[in-house]
Amino acid sequence: MPVSKTFYIETFGCQMNAHDSEKVIGTLEHEGYTQVSDETEAGLILYNTCSIRDKAEQKVFHRLNEYKRMQGEGKKFAVIGCVAQQEGERIFERAPYVSIVAGSASYRNLPSMLSRLEAGESRITGLDDRQTDETFDTEFTARSNPHRGYITIIEGCDKFCAYCVVPYTRGKERSRTSASVLVEARRMADQGFTDIQLLGQNVNSWRDPSGKLSFAELLSAVGNITGIKRVRFTTSHPRDFTRDIVEAIDATPALCDHIHLPVQSGSSAVLAAMSREYTRDWYLERMSWIHGAKRDISITSDMIVGFPGETDADFEETITLLGAVRYDAVFAFKFSPRPNTPAVTMIDSIPEELKTERLRILNDRQREIQREHYARHLGQQVEVMVESYNSARGQVVGRSSQNKTVNFTITPGEIQPPIGSYLPVHITRTMPNCLVGEAVEGAVPFLATASMQPQPFVVLN
Ligand code: 5AD
Ligand code: SF4
Secondary structure (H helix, E strand, O other): OOOOEEEEEEOOOOOHHHHHHHHHHHHHHHOOEEEOOOOOHOOOEEEEEEEHHHHHHHHHHHHHHHOOOOOOOEEEEEEEEEHHHHHHHHHHHHOEHHHHHOOOHHHHHHHHHHHHHOOOOOOOEEOOOOOOOOOOOOOOOOOOOOOOEEEEEOOOOOOOOOOOOHHOOOOOEEEHHHHHHHHHHHHHOEEEEEEEEEEEHHHHHHOOOOOOOHHHHHHHHHHHOEEEEEEEEEEOOOOOOOHHHHHHHHHOEOOOOOEEOOOOOHHHHHHHHOOOOHHHHHEEEEEEEEOOOOOEEEEEEEEEEEEOOOOOOHHHHHHHHHHHHOOEEEEEEEOOOOOOOOHHHHHOOOOHHHHHHHHHHHHHHHHHHHHHHHHHHHOOEEEEEEEEEOOOOOOEEEEOOOOOOEEEEEOOOOOOOOOOEEEEEEEEEOOOOOOEEEEEOOOOEOOOOOHOOOOOOOOOO
């Protein structure tokens, strides 16, 4: 039966995955496929998967079982992304109705995989793993947001932290040239994008293959493109975090005052067991550079509790680190053993209840810190990029340069600022997770020209 050239895609996982899907969508559209929002109408169903922690992976198999119900309707299925790379051909055994299994390091071969699918092949694999030096560069990226867009500057990972699947699912580290990144960023600025997020599993491990720019210089170069108002980068690794990154932020207004620098643990012993290749003090030295910046740079982190062998004293060091750094947000996870990783062979010595208890203590402490720390914004005037409207509360919802959610009201009768516009907001209240305020009276929202299509203006209140 010929493949109906309609597709439905569902995406799980990180921003890299979200952006990969934008590129996959663009590629499929270029190959003559049309995206549909209802899976029942699709000839091809793609499932872009994540395997970072237990639950994420279980979701895949749960969804695959649901797929089963749609068998016999002439549909084709593709499992792509991290679970695809991790499970490989086993997916065909568990779900024989799947036709394509492809990891992200193989997406550049998608057009040929689609041709094979159309020719009737039923078991097509793209499992390049760590073989390739190529990145998935495509001009056919279907960006879902016309104001804020991702650019992948480095793919894969060579760090091999003991707990992490990424080096096995995303292949080896491969950087794009500064020229190709800057061409893409300039094209986006011309299209009206004002906010660019540079992506990489270890974004600051980026090395210019053409040897022209350092990572900090690339940040500045993107930040100096006319029309670009905000540049973020994620995720940074402490091992490759250099002082000139902080200096670049201080010197370049468009670089956001936000650094996500996951520490994972506050204990040097646990960091060593995790193969993170830095100590608590080494990390704190990087924090002192950021704290010493001229700008108020928000710092966020990821943490893992219950790594094999983590003692009460180790955990206590993670808690004291929270106080020493005063993070603006922390994403904390219970350790979950992942296939293929070194940590899977370590004895998962921390009982589930203790992991849960440590996670609770960490989150409670961090919430207290955020409650105090966010109060510094009270009375400040903060520039906000508008993201959505909460009509039930009569509020506009946006994001600050520090990546904080800001809920604000506008003076009754004034025009609602369009999505993607920027305007100054006076902060009147602070919460542990967001800021609340009022648009500065009479301020005219700034909206980039190329995206200044007619907006649905609605008057609030
Ligand atoms: N168990 C728990 N958390 C993990 N992370 C990565 N691998 C694991 C794992 N096996 C967390 C890390 C990482 C974030 C994206 O997910 O904190 O920074
Ligand atoms: Fe999930 Fe990691 Fe893959 Fe992103 S890179 S989709 S977080 S497993």
